[in-house]
Amino acid sequence: MIDPRVSPPDAVALAAPRAPGLLFIVSAPSGAGKTSLLAALRQRDPGLRLSVSYTTRAPRCGERDGEHYHFVTRERFEQMLERGEFLESALVHGNYYGTGERWVLDQMAAGADIVLEIDWQGAAQVRRRLPASIGIFVLPPSFAALAARLRARAQDAPAVIEARLEAAREEISHVGEFDYAIINDEFDRAVDDLWAVVRAARLRTTNQSATLDCICSG
Numbered sequence: 001m002i003d004p005r006v007s008p009p010d011a012v013a014l015a016a017p018r019a020p021g022l023l024f025i026v027s028a029p030s031g032a033g034k035t036s037l038l039a040a041l042r043q044r045d046p047g048l049r050l051s052v053s054y055t056t057r058a059p060r061c062g063e064r065d066g067e068h069y070h071f072v073t074r075e076r077f078e079q080m081l082e083r084g085e086f087l088e089s090a091l092v093h094g095n096y097y098g099t100g101e102r103w104v105l106d107q108m109a110a111g112a113d114i115v116l117e118i119d120w121q122g123a124a125q126v127r128r129r130l131p132a133s134i135g136i137f138v139l140p141p142s143f144a145a146l147a148a149r150l151r152a153r154a155q156d157a158p159a160v161i162e163a164r165l166e167a168a169r170e171e172i173s174h175v176g177e178f179d180y181a182i183i184n185d186e187f188d189r190a191v192d193d194l195w196a197v198v199r200a201a202r203l204r205t206t207n208q209s210a211t212l213d214c215i216c217s218g
Contacts (some may be wrong), residue, residue: 023111
Protein backbone atom coordinates (compact mmCIF):
# COMPACT_ATOMS: atom_id res chain seq x y z
CA MET A 1 0.00 0.00 0.00
CA ILE A 2 1.25 3.48 -0.88
CA ASP A 3 1.52 5.83 2.07
CA PRO A 4 -0.42 8.98 0.99
CA ARG A 5 1.85 11.09 3.19
CA VAL A 6 4.86 10.27 1.01
CA SER A 7 5.11 12.04 -2.34
CA PRO A 8 5.91 9.68 -5.22
CA PRO A 9 9.06 10.42 -7.27
CA ASP A 10 7.00 11.95 -10.09
CA ALA A 11 5.45 14.45 -7.70
CA VAL A 12 8.92 15.44 -6.48
CA ALA A 13 10.06 16.02 -10.05
CA LEU A 14 6.98 18.07 -10.91
CA ALA A 15 7.44 20.22 -7.84
CA ALA A 16 11.07 20.98 -8.63
CA PRO A 17 11.84 24.43 -10.00
CA ARG A 18 12.59 24.52 -13.71
CA ALA A 19 16.01 25.39 -15.03
CA PRO A 20 16.28 28.27 -17.49
CA GLY A 21 14.67 27.45 -20.80
CA LEU A 22 16.49 26.01 -23.81
CA LEU A 23 17.14 27.85 -27.03
CA PHE A 24 16.75 25.93 -30.29
CA ILE A 25 17.98 27.47 -33.54
CA VAL A 26 16.43 26.02 -36.70
CA SER A 27 17.92 27.04 -40.05
CA ALA A 28 17.39 25.85 -43.61
CA PRO A 29 17.57 27.08 -47.19
CA SER A 30 14.35 28.56 -48.54
CA GLY A 31 12.03 25.75 -49.64
CA ALA A 32 13.44 23.05 -47.36
CA GLY A 33 10.25 23.02 -45.30
CA LYS A 34 11.39 24.28 -41.91
CA THR A 35 8.30 26.42 -41.33
CA SER A 36 5.95 23.48 -41.89
CA LEU A 37 8.12 21.25 -39.69
CA LEU A 38 8.07 23.78 -36.86
CA ALA A 39 4.30 24.14 -37.11
CA ALA A 40 3.95 20.36 -36.74
CA LEU A 41 6.45 20.31 -33.87
CA ARG A 42 4.51 22.96 -31.96
CA GLN A 43 1.32 20.94 -32.39
CA ARG A 44 3.08 18.14 -30.50
CA ASP A 45 4.43 20.53 -27.89
CA PRO A 46 2.40 23.76 -27.61
CA GLY A 47 4.73 24.83 -24.80
CA LEU A 48 7.53 25.52 -27.29
CA ARG A 49 7.53 29.23 -28.05
CA LEU A 50 8.50 30.53 -31.46
CA SER A 51 10.26 33.87 -31.51
CA VAL A 52 8.67 36.25 -34.02
CA SER A 53 11.40 37.97 -36.02
CA TYR A 54 11.45 41.54 -37.26
CA THR A 55 11.80 42.18 -40.98
CA THR A 56 11.77 45.05 -43.44
CA ARG A 57 10.31 42.98 -46.28
CA ALA A 58 6.68 43.36 -47.30
CA PRO A 59 4.16 40.80 -45.99
CA ARG A 60 3.31 37.94 -48.33
CA CYS A 61 -0.24 36.82 -48.98
CA GLY A 62 -1.78 35.52 -45.75
CA GLU A 63 1.00 36.79 -43.45
CA ARG A 64 -0.07 38.77 -40.39
CA ASP A 65 1.97 41.31 -38.47
CA GLY A 66 3.00 40.04 -35.04
CA GLU A 67 2.24 36.43 -35.94
CA HIS A 68 4.50 35.58 -38.86
CA TYR A 69 6.84 38.58 -38.51
CA HIS A 70 6.97 42.01 -36.99
CA PHE A 71 6.89 44.02 -40.23
CA VAL A 72 8.75 47.31 -39.75
CA THR A 73 10.23 50.02 -41.92
CA ARG A 74 13.90 50.01 -42.78
CA GLU A 75 14.31 53.21 -40.75
CA ARG A 76 12.82 51.66 -37.61
CA PHE A 77 14.88 48.48 -38.01
CA GLU A 78 18.10 50.48 -38.29
CA GLN A 79 17.17 52.49 -35.20
CA MET A 80 16.62 49.26 -33.24
CA LEU A 81 19.92 47.97 -34.58
CA GLU A 82 21.75 51.06 -33.35
CA ARG A 83 20.20 50.65 -29.90
CA GLY A 84 21.43 47.05 -29.70
CA GLU A 85 17.94 45.56 -29.44
CA PHE A 86 18.63 42.49 -31.59
CA LEU A 87 20.04 39.16 -30.49
CA GLU A 88 20.97 38.64 -34.12
CA SER A 89 20.33 40.38 -37.41
CA ALA A 90 21.13 39.85 -41.06
CA LEU A 91 20.60 41.32 -44.50
CA VAL A 92 19.02 38.60 -46.66
CA HIS A 93 17.87 39.05 -50.28
CA GLY A 94 17.94 42.83 -49.78
CA ASN A 95 15.85 42.89 -46.60
CA TYR A 96 16.78 43.04 -42.93
CA TYR A 97 15.77 40.30 -40.49
CA GLY A 98 16.39 40.30 -36.74
CA THR A 99 15.46 38.65 -33.45
CA GLY A 100 14.46 40.83 -30.52
CA GLU A 101 16.81 40.08 -27.63
CA ARG A 102 14.74 41.13 -24.61
CA TRP A 103 11.79 38.83 -25.31
CA VAL A 104 14.00 35.78 -25.85
CA LEU A 105 16.05 36.30 -22.70
CA ASP A 106 12.99 37.04 -20.56
CA GLN A 107 11.17 33.92 -21.77
CA MET A 108 14.20 31.70 -21.16
CA ALA A 109 14.69 33.16 -17.68
CA ALA A 110 11.09 32.16 -16.93
CA GLY A 111 11.85 28.56 -17.97
CA ALA A 112 10.31 28.59 -21.46
CA ASP A 113 11.95 26.72 -24.33
CA ILE A 114 12.34 29.00 -27.35
CA VAL A 115 12.71 28.25 -31.06
CA LEU A 116 14.44 30.69 -33.41
CA GLU A 117 13.70 30.20 -37.10
CA ILE A 118 16.65 32.09 -38.58
CA ASP A 119 19.31 31.75 -41.26
CA TRP A 120 22.88 30.52 -40.78
CA GLN A 121 24.26 34.05 -40.39
CA GLY A 122 21.92 34.79 -37.51
CA ALA A 123 22.59 31.36 -36.02
CA ALA A 124 26.32 32.11 -35.89
CA GLN A 125 25.65 35.39 -34.08
CA VAL A 126 23.39 33.70 -31.51
CA ARG A 127 25.93 30.95 -30.84
CA ARG A 128 28.55 33.58 -30.06
CA ARG A 129 26.19 35.25 -27.58
CA LEU A 130 24.56 32.09 -26.21
CA PRO A 131 26.91 29.13 -26.79
CA ALA A 132 24.55 26.66 -25.07
CA SER A 133 21.97 27.11 -27.83
CA ILE A 134 21.13 24.01 -29.88
CA GLY A 135 21.54 24.33 -33.66
CA ILE A 136 19.40 22.28 -36.06
CA PHE A 137 19.77 22.48 -39.84
CA VAL A 138 16.98 21.23 -42.12
CA LEU A 139 18.07 19.89 -45.50
CA PRO A 140 16.10 18.95 -48.62
CA PRO A 141 16.61 15.37 -49.88
CA SER A 142 18.51 16.77 -52.87
CA PHE A 143 19.25 20.06 -54.56
CA ALA A 144 16.99 19.05 -57.45
CA ALA A 145 14.12 18.48 -55.02
CA LEU A 146 14.70 21.91 -53.50
CA ALA A 147 14.55 23.55 -56.93
CA ALA A 148 11.32 21.70 -57.72
CA ARG A 149 9.74 22.82 -54.45
CA LEU A 150 10.62 26.47 -55.01
CA ARG A 151 9.19 26.42 -58.53
CA ALA A 152 6.05 24.58 -57.40
CA ARG A 153 5.29 27.26 -54.78
CA ALA A 154 4.85 29.82 -57.59
CA GLN A 155 5.44 32.63 -55.10
CA ASP A 156 8.44 34.24 -56.79
CA ALA A 157 9.57 35.28 -60.24
CA PRO A 158 12.03 32.95 -62.04
CA ALA A 159 14.92 35.34 -61.40
CA VAL A 160 14.14 35.37 -57.68
CA ILE A 161 13.95 31.57 -57.60
CA GLU A 162 17.37 31.33 -59.25
CA ALA A 163 18.78 33.75 -56.69
CA ARG A 164 17.31 31.65 -53.87
CA LEU A 165 18.84 28.49 -55.34
CA GLU A 166 22.24 30.16 -55.54
CA ALA A 167 21.88 31.32 -51.93
CA ALA A 168 20.83 27.79 -50.91
CA ARG A 169 24.18 26.40 -52.08
CA GLU A 170 25.96 28.81 -49.76
CA GLU A 171 23.58 28.11 -46.86
CA ILE A 172 23.90 24.34 -47.15
CA SER A 173 27.70 24.66 -47.02
CA HIS A 174 27.31 25.80 -43.38
CA VAL A 175 25.48 22.68 -42.19
CA GLY A 176 28.61 21.51 -40.33
CA GLU A 177 28.29 24.48 -37.96
CA PHE A 178 25.09 23.02 -36.48
CA ASP A 179 24.60 20.30 -33.87
CA TYR A 180 21.99 18.32 -35.81
CA ALA A 181 21.04 17.85 -39.45
CA ILE A 182 17.53 16.71 -40.40
CA ILE A 183 16.72 15.65 -43.97
CA ASN A 184 13.16 16.59 -44.87
CA ASP A 185 12.40 13.81 -47.34
CA GLU A 186 9.46 12.12 -45.60
CA PHE A 187 7.68 14.86 -43.66
CA ASP A 188 6.38 12.76 -40.75
CA ARG A 189 9.78 11.18 -40.18
CA ALA A 190 11.44 14.61 -40.26
CA VAL A 191 8.99 15.84 -37.60
CA ASP A 192 9.83 12.78 -35.49
CA ASP A 193 13.53 13.56 -35.85
CA LEU A 194 13.01 17.18 -34.85
CA TRP A 195 10.94 16.14 -31.84
CA ALA A 196 13.65 13.65 -30.85
CA VAL A 197 16.24 16.46 -30.73
CA VAL A 198 14.01 18.55 -28.45
CA ARG A 199 13.33 15.63 -26.12
CA ALA A 200 16.99 14.62 -25.95
CA ALA A 201 18.07 18.18 -25.13
CA ARG A 202 15.59 18.36 -22.28
CA LEU A 203 16.92 15.09 -20.84
CA ARG A 204 20.49 16.35 -20.49
CA THR A 205 21.52 16.25 -16.86
CA THR A 206 22.59 19.90 -17.05
CA ASN A 207 19.01 20.82 -17.94
CA GLN A 208 17.50 18.77 -15.13
CA SER A 209 19.80 19.83 -12.31
CA ALA A 210 17.00 21.19 -10.10
CA THR A 211 14.91 18.03 -10.51
CA LEU A 212 17.89 15.75 -9.94
CA ASP A 213 18.89 17.65 -6.81
CA CYS A 214 15.40 17.13 -5.37
CA ILE A 215 15.43 13.41 -6.18
CA CYS A 216 18.94 12.82 -4.86
CA SER A 217 18.36 14.81 -1.68
CA GLY A 218 15.09 13.02 -0.99
